[in-house]
Structure formats: structure tokens, C-alpha cells
Amino acid sequence: MAIPTITGIPTTRGARIMLDDFLLRAALAGVGLSLATGPLGAFVVWRRMAYFGDATAHAAILGVALALATDLPVAAGTLVVAAAMAVTVAVLAARGWAMDTTLGVLAHSALAFGLVAISYFPGVRTDLSAYLFGDILAVGRGDLALIWGGAVLVLGLIVWRWQALVTATVNEDLAFASGIRPDRERLVLVLALAIVVAVALKVVGALLISALLIIPAAAARGLARSPEGMALAATAVGAAASLLGLRLALWQDTPAGPSIIVAAAGAFVLAAVFGRMRHG
Amino acid sequence: MTLIEARNLGVRMGGAQVLQDVSLAIRPGEIVTILGPNGSGKSTLLRALLGIVPPATGQVIRAPGLRIGYVPQRLTIDRTMPITLRRFLSLPLRVGAAAAEGALARVGLEGRGMLQMAALSGGQMQRALLARALLARPQILLLDEPTQGLDQPGEAAFYRLIEEVRAETGAAVLMVSHDLHVVMAASDRVICLNGHVCCQGTPQVVSTAPEYRALFGLGTQGALALYRHTHDHAHDGADGAAADHRDDHGHGDGHPHGDGHSHDHGHSHHHGHPHDQGRPHHA
Numbered sequence: 001m002a003i004p005t006i007t008g009i010p011t012t013r014g015a016r017i018m019l020d021d022f023l024l025r026a027a028l029a030g031v032g033l034s035l036a037t038g039p040l041g042a043f044v045v046w047r048r049m050a051y052f053g054d055a056t057a058h059a060a061i062l063g064v065a066l067a068l069a070t071d072l073p074v075a076a077g078t079l080v081v082a083a084a085m086a087v088t089v090a091v092l093a094a095r096g097w098a099m100d101t102t103l104g105v106l107a108h109s110a111l112a113f114g115l116v117a118i119s120y121f122p123g124v125r126t127d128l129s130a131y132l133f134g135d136i137l138a139v140g141r142g143d144l145a146l147i148w149g150g151a152v153l154v155l156g157l158i159v160w161r162w163q164a165l166v167t168a169t170v171n172e173d174l175a176f177a178s179g180i181r182p183d184r185e186r187l188v189l190v191l192a193l194a195i196v197v198a199v200a201l202k203v204v205g206a207l208l209i210s211a212l213l214i215i216p217a218a219a220a221r222g223l224a225r226s227p228e229g230m231a232l233a234a235t236a237v238g239a240a241a242s243l244l245g246l247r248l249a250l251w252q253d254t255p256a257g258p259s260i261i262v263a264a265a266g267a268f269v270l271a272a273v274f275g276r277m278r279h280g
Numbered sequence: 281m282t283l284i285e286a287r288n289l290g291v292r293m294g295g296a297q298v299l300q301d302v303s304l305a306i307r308p309g310e311i312v313t314i315l316g317p318n319g320s321g322k323s324t325l326l327r328a329l330l331g332i333v334p335p336a337t338g339q340v341i342r343a344p345g346l347r348i349g350y351v352p353q354r355l356t357i358d359r360t361m362p363i364t365l366r367r368f369l370s371l372p373l374r375v376g377a378a379a380a381e382g383a384l385a386r387v388g389l390e391g392r393g394m395l396q397m398a399a400l401s402g403g404q405m406q407r408a409l410l411a412r413a414l415l416a417r418p419q420i421l422l423l424d425e426p427t428q429g430l431d432q433p434g435e436a437a438f439y440r441l442i443e444e445v446r447a448e449t450g451a452a453v454l455m456v457s458h459d460l461h462v463v464m465a466a467s468d469r470v471i472c473l474n475g476h477v478c479c480q481g482t483p484q485v486v487s488t489a490p491e492y493r494a495l496f497g498l499g500t501q502g503a504l505a506l507y508r509h510t511h512d513h514a515h516d517g518a519d520g521a522a523a524d525h526r527d528d529h530g531h532g533d534g535h536p537h538g539d540g541h542s543h544d545h546g547h548s549h550h551h552g553h554p555h556d557q558g559r560p561h562h563a
Contacts, residue, residue: 167372
């Protein structure tokens with residue numbers, strides 16, 4: 001099974017225009033997704049929801065199986081299963097389950113069940129790597145609309161609830177005393193996460209979605225002095241990593257999704273070194 | 281008029297009865313302290329009054345439109361979140377620069393707005409929380425062990441600050457504590473809690489109540505003595521009384537000070553009240 005690469009591109013003039021076009025679409029997909037993963041990733045980092053992100057993202061593979069079985073669009077199947085997983089985890093957390101273990105069980109089980117379920121659809125087996133690692137170079141116009149629609153929706157949701165979300169993240173009792181319902185704000189994040197998983201599947205794949213949430217936000221931590229600054233910086237790092245990663249993929253003929261994460265990791269190291277130099 | 285009231289309040293958590301048949305009422309402008317040993321349900325009572333914890337029995341009645349300023353027991357800002365003190369004051373309602381600076385000045389943090397929350401000391405953090413609570417122009421302040429983790433000078437200063445705030449704003453104060461001595465000096469009324477209300481009344485009345493003694497043991501003798509002692513000072517009009525204490529303690533006889541208890545109070549100041557050198561620590 002081949003991880004999608006851009007080898008074997010014909011070099012006729014017409015194909016070159018097409019190449020420009022699909023690269024442009026890939027770049028737009030990466031930048032659009034960063035609008036959502038930047039601010040959401042900041043909350044994932046602040047609330048230590050990394051494993052939570054993993055569980056939700058891994059459930060996407062199960063969602064793919066559901067979509068294949070029911071002839072639903074892949075994004076719809078993913079959204080449903082990711083949302084169900086996210087709500088399940090949130091409910092278990094509220095009941096005081098040991099989250100580390102519970103999330104570990106759920107995340108890996110969802111992935112394994114999904115892979116087993118997909119194996120029943122023989123035609124899909126060869127596409128599996130596209131679901132696991134993304135296929136950003138194959139993003140079509142419809143995908144682009146979906147990615148931007150989902151990302152803008154998530155961004156809007158987070159901007160709308162921003163003050164309440166930040167207050168509830170700082171301290172839930174403090175938020176409650178100010179008339180905020182922390183459980184509702186948590187649900188906002190959970191749903192935002194499910195939407196991001198559904199639209200990011202095409203870009204970086206189920207295995208790397210949480211990397212796209214966490215690494216740019218972690219890189220942004222050392223560069224920011226306020227929650228808003230960190231969310232903005234995470235968006236900028238995510239967008240830059242998408243563009244750099246695509247360049248890297250084009251130049252070195254490497255898989256695009258993982259290349260984007262490699263670029264983000266590079267930004268994280270740079271930010272850490274820069275932060276250390278600045279603070280002595 | 282009553283600001284906030286609990287009527288026969290009962291709270292269960294995880295199958296255990298944490299509070300039972302608790303009734304209390306807070307009126308405008310009074311400072312009330314809930315005193316009780318660890319695990320007596322003090323924090324749960326505050327959280328039930330705020331509505332965070334639902335009552336299993338009885339009810340909580342808040343005056344319509346009541347503005348509450350809440351200072352939680354401890355606030356740990358995750359190191360992954362960059363946030364300045366100034367930005368923290370604007371959560372969740374954005375406040376103007378003048379109001380924010382005014383609140384910071386009130387708690388002795390003027391000009392510190394650009395500090396990162398994660399870099400604040402324990403005492404600064406409590407003051408920051410109080411400043412944020414004051415910005416809501418509260419009719420009542422709810423403080424959950426506000427001096428936990430402070431040293432004795434810090435503790436005394438914080439309670440003085442609370443009294444000043446009450447005097448200026450007329451806000452009622454309901455606080456939870458297990459520091460006996462300072463609380464008694466600073467409170468109009470003390471409610472002694474151990475799952476239920478054991479006794480309540482003025483500090484003098486409560487400190488002589490058998491229920492209170494049963495709860496806190498012999499150690500109360502010393503605290504009572506100290507209470508009377510500081511109380512006298514307040515009536516003498518000696519403004520610096522508490523400050524003098526601090527110095528005495530700071531440069532006294534080398535007793536450990538950092539643990540927030542009152543065991544060495546009897547030793548180093550110069551007023552002839554009963555000592556009780558052998559008494560146990562209060563927890």
C-alpha cells in the first residue's frame with residue numbers, strides 16, 4: 001500500500017496547470033484547517049486533553065467504516081463516530097473515571113475496531129494509508145469547501161464562547177460563581193474537536209490529527225504572553241507548517257501529511273530554543 | 281434582609297452524607313467565619329451556597345440579583361497557559377484599565393498587572409483573586425480558606441485587608457477557615473461546622489461552647505487567650521497592634537513559622553496572657 005506521493009506527475013503543460021491547482025488546493029486546505037486547530041489546540045494543551053484528542057481522532061477510522069457500510073459521505077460518518085466518542089469520554093470524565101487508562105482503552109480500541117471493520121471492504125484496503133496519514137494532495141474542491149466550512153464553524157464557536165471558555169479553563173468553580181456552566185463549555189470544545197477530526201481526516205489522517213492540534217500550540221506557548229496571543233501564534237505556526245510541509249513533500253518526495261507534522265515539530269524546537277535564549 | 285441563606289441543607293457526595301441539616305443566614309455587612317476540622321464539609325458548604333454542588337435535601341436561597349465575589353481555596357494556573365494578572369481580571373467580564381488598576385491598588389498589587397499569573401507568589405495570588413472578586417462589586421464575598429499557604433504576617437495582613445474592604449464597600453464576608461486565632465479576631469460571628477452546625481454565635485460565645493471545645497480540644501485555650509488579647513488591642517485604638525505582632529514573631533525565638541498554625545504565638549509577645557506551651561497543633 002502506497003502512502004500517497006506526487007511521483008509520476010506528467011509534465012505536459014496542461015498537467016502543470018493542474019499541478020499548480022492541486023498544490024494550491026492543498027495549501028488552502030492546510031491553512032484553512034489551521035484556523036480551527038490553532039485556537040482549539042491551545043485549549044487541548046491548557047486542559048491537558050492530548051489523549052482525549054487521540055481517542056476522538058482514532059474513532060474517525062471507525063467512522064470511515066461506518067460511512068463505507070452505509071454509503072454515507074466519509075466526513076459524515078467520521079463526524080458522527082468522533083462526536084459519539086468525544087461525548088462518551090466527556091461523560092466518563094465527569095463521572096470520575098481514571099482518565100489516563102480509560103482514554104488509552106478507548107483510543108486504541110477505536111483504532112483497532114476501525115481497522116478491522118475497514119478490512120471487510122476489500123477495495124478500501126489500499127486506500128487505508130490515506131485515512132491514517134491523510135491525502136492532502138488529493139483534496140478536491142468539495143473537500144476544500146468542507147474543510148473551510150468546518151474550520152470557520154469551529155473558529156466561530158470558539159470566538160463566540162471565548163471568555164467563558166478561558167474562564168472555565170482557568171478554574172471551573174470560579175467560572176461557575178460567575179454564572180458560567182463549565183460542563184456546557186466543555187461540550188463546546190468536545191463538539192469542536194469532533195468537527196475538526198471530521199474535516200482534518202483528509203489532510204493529515206487519523207493518526208496525526210492530534211499532532212496538528214498539540215504541536216503548533218506547544219510551539220506557540222513560548223512566544224505568547226496571553227491566551228489570545230497563544231491561539232493566534234498556534235494558528236500562524238500551523239499555517240506555516242502546512243506550507244513548509246508541502247514544500248518538503250514536493251522537494252523530497254515524502255508523504256505530505258507527515259511532512260506537515262515534521263515542519264511543525266521543527267517550529268516547536270525553534271520556538272523552544274528561542275524561548276530559552278530570550279529567558280536566559 | 282438576608283443575602284444568602286441555607287435551610288436544612290443536606291449534601292451527599294459519592295454516597296457519603298457530607299452536610300446534614302445545615303441552616304444559616306448571612307446579612308449585609310457582617311463577617312462570618314465557618315470553622316471546622318478537615319473533612320467537616322466547609323468547602324462543600326461554600327460550593328453548595330454558590331450552587332456548584334446541588335443540595336440533596338433542604339434549599340439554598342440567594343437574594344434576587346445577588347452579586348457574589350468568590351475566592352476559591354487555591355488557583356493553579358497551568359504553566360502551559362500564558363496569562364497576565366491584568367488579563368485575568370477581565371475573566372469573564374472585561375473591565376476597563378482604570379477599574380483594573382483600582383482593584384489592584386486596593387489589594388496592594390498596583391503596577392503588577394503585567395506579571396504572569398504563574399509567576400505570582402502565594403500571597404500575591406490570593407490578593408489577585410480578591411481583586412478579581414472585588415471587580416464584580418460584590419454584595420457578599422465568599423472566601424474558601426483564603427490564607428492557606430500564607431505565612432503568619434501574610435495571613436494577618438490578608439484578614440486586615442478583608443476588614444478594610446468590608447468597611448469600604450459594606451460587603452458581607454463569609455469565609456471558611458481552620459486558623460483559629462486570627463479568624464476569631466476578625467469575625468462578627470463564627471459558625472462551627474462538623475457535617476452539621478455544632479454551634480454558632482459571637483467568637484466569645486462559640487469559643488466557650490462545649491461543642492466547640494469538643495471539636496478543637498484543649499488547644500482552644502491558647503487561641504482564646506490570643507483572641508482576647510488582639511481584641512483588646514483593637515479597642516485600644518492601637519492601629520499597629522497586628523504589625524507589632526508580626527515583628528515579634530519574625531524576630532522572636534527561632535520557632536518555625538512556615539506552617540500556618542498558631543502554636544508559637546504564646547511565646548514572643550510581651551502581654552501577660554495565659555501561655556499554653558504544651559498544647560497540640562491545630563489542624
